[in-house]
Amino acid sequence: MTEQKVTITNEMGMHARAAAQFVSFAYKYDSNISLIIDDKVANAKSILNLIMLGLKKGNEITVRVEGGNEQQVLEDIVNYIANMRD
16 A cells, blocks of 8 residues: 645635546556545545545645556656646
8 A cells, every 4th residue: 555645736726527538547447446635535536536536726635546557646646636627
């Protein structure tokens, strides 16, 4: 298991469209990917889980990856979130 913090920079946060695009991106990986904020943990491959986090611009979240090639998957996911734009 590996983790890294990243800040949401997208002006509109992770709203429905952004969450749907992110889920499609996350599905490329076989690893278990979770997004964590405060005490809430969401499966990154579930649009409903992501929307329920209510992620807004400026939120710092933790990305957790478990499975094969963890470090590369973590870097890809963190880079995607850091550069997410509407």
